[in-house]
Amino acid sequence: MKTLAGIRPGRFTLGLVIVAVPLALALLGPLFAGGSSGPRAPSFTLGGGHWLGTDFVGRDVWQQVLLGGQSVVLVALAATALAYLVALPLGLISALTHRTWLEELLMRPVDVLLAVPSLLLILLVAAVFSPGAVGLSLLVALVNFPDAARIVRAAAAEAASRPAVEALRMQGETWWRMAVGYVGRSIARTLAADAGVRLTGVLYLVATAAFLGVGVEPDAADWAVMVDRNRTGLFVQPWAVVVPALLIVALTMGSNLLFDAVLQRRKRT
């Protein structure tokens, strides 16, 4: 265990450093990008006043990079929050109820949904509707809530079987106080841990969907879309692909390292 204690702070710093660059670009980039995109230059050129060259329709790559992180981060955050908005009540109710039929009714459909591959469900819906950013976050939340609901239920069922809940029930406390006041509070840590892991998974899914053209305009300023659309010019102008790809790698890799380090630290204290 001595050695473990030696690693974790290092990993925490490493994750923080790796995630800081893409996160700062994503959140602050739009402020510095400037309003107008300026005159269009020829496609896939280098130099000529463009620090990172131009993209497939002749826009400045650096400006696109500044604008393109926001959508990935915001959609991922919204989707994670939405998934919990559904998963929390579902998991809490089915863990606290004493009626087996209600629990089965709530959790069986969730088990069934778990079998559908997540990207497949997103592509299926994209084939029929053309979801925007809101639609994409709803979809990603939809494929994430079954697993979250199961984790909430498992954690809440453990807390709900404690003598304290029995005492609260015998005292005639309200369902709200038992479910939210006691059980909700005692599972908060487990949920925080799961939320971190889930956010990285959601980031992956949002970026991949955008790469495949779901939930975004074909010429949107979005890192994943930039990778897809500028691939044709990879041999002429690699920066338009490499910079957004590196930013996505840093964002997902860094957040995973960071969450892992935070979790390990929590476990020890």
Place this chain on the structure above:
Amino acid sequence: MIGLRSWVARRLLLGVAQTAAVVLLVFALTEALPGDAAVALAGDQPDPERITAIREALHLDRPAYERLADWAAGLLHGDFGTSLASGRPVSSYIADGFGPTVLLAVLTMGLLVPAGVGLGVLAARHEGRLADRLVSSVTLGVYAVPEFAFGVLLITVFALRLGWLPPTAVGYGTDLLAHPAALVLPVLVLLSRPVCSLARLVRAGMIDALASPYVAQARRYGISGARIRYAHALPNAIAPAAQQLARTIDWLLCGVIVVEALYVIPGLGTVLMNAVAERDVPVVQGLAVVFGLTAVVLNLGADLVVHRFSPRAGVAA
């Protein structure tokens, strides 16, 4: 072993329910179209002739339950309907894309287990030392990275800068085995996430197993280190890892779609993406059923295998 049979029965029942859910969900797709489905699908070319053709092809004039029954009965006979775009049977699309996708999947699965277990055992043997720290940090980092970003960076380095490998499989057709160089990058990218997840789980399981009393006892008997690791500790370390197989299956199915799009491999994923772009609903439905049922069957198989080897571990059912 009381309850094993009833557990298997419950798990099989869940599998049947999941199969039904996939078929219903995929069918519900055309029902969910806003307004007149035929008009919505005609999209950019809303001339009346095309709309009538679509309406006839999908039998939209008949009630939904009749179409569902027909479609489901067709699926049982391997009849997936006909494409709206080309009029060819959907099964011929599936037959075309089948080879490259299965080749990718088989290669990946064949390399996944030795690579993941090998890395995990290596890290566990050197717990806390440089090799472990390196393997742990790299697997943790790469684990969450989307395939397309990782893949495009590999193309830049190995195809563009170094020129060792072809950047895509363009021009090789479906016979990819004749061009193994074109397969290296796709398989590497497809392996990246599952290998990391497997290696991390095997490492954690191995560390627990190597610290257990039975391993200490085996050491006292003077049994060789390699035999303790691979014959005694590893089987116990694998059980928790095997539980995660279901998630790996999900990743592989998603990964195949992305990797085929990235490396322009004419497999099922490419067929699916083309059909999505053309809003060719029968083809999308046929492929979705194939992908969905593959996931259901593989999940079921993984659960049954895990339950057989470690009945203590609770598997959802």
